[in-house]
């Protein structure tokens with residue numbers, strides 16, 4: 345079962361009222377460092393990423409800096425982060441491509457972003473939304489779960505969920521939707537033991553297993 349447009353509007357409006365300042369908790373100093381932080385945040389908490397990057401970004405914050413560092417030094421700088429071997433390689437090659445093909449700029453479109461190593465659709469959508477102000481919705485595990493539980497979507501994969509959300513949610517909330525739904529999933533509609541009794545969208549949510 346899917347929510348109709350009126351119910352979807354109600355749902356996102358209730359989340360908007362209850363969640364103050366729906367923003368990324370990643371700390372960054374420019375478009376490039378946001379991209380780096382989002383790549384680092386795969387399977388790692390934003391708090392961990394910020395702890396590591398706060399020292400890195402004091403000295404290294406451009407594609408040229410990361411290219412000059414090389415894979416080994418990047419690996420040493422990020423070694424307390426999960427999957428650091430792959431992430432170090434991705435950050436090095438991504439920086440090299442930005443330097444050589446994009447005049448050191450982060451592309452402002454999905455097609456070019458997803459060609460960068462370590463950058464999938466979700467990462468690209470976070471970057472487009474956060475630093476280019478584009479009305480995109482990044483579907484991570486929280487957004488996927490909440491959208492499918494509530495009836496905002498019944499998509500089988502993140503891209504289907506993204507397209508359904510873009511279609512059903514009112515335009516004025518699209519820009520904020522990722523953070524509103526993600527934060528709701530992180531703190532209330534948790535994977536295990538969702539806090540349905542405290543949930544502000546309980547009456548609208550279609551989840552069969554919800555606790556009323």
Ligand code: SF4
Pocket residue numbers: 493494532533534538539540541543544545546549550551554555
């Ligand atoms: S009622 Fe429960 S399942 Fe539905 S959105 Fe709220 S916490 Fe999630």
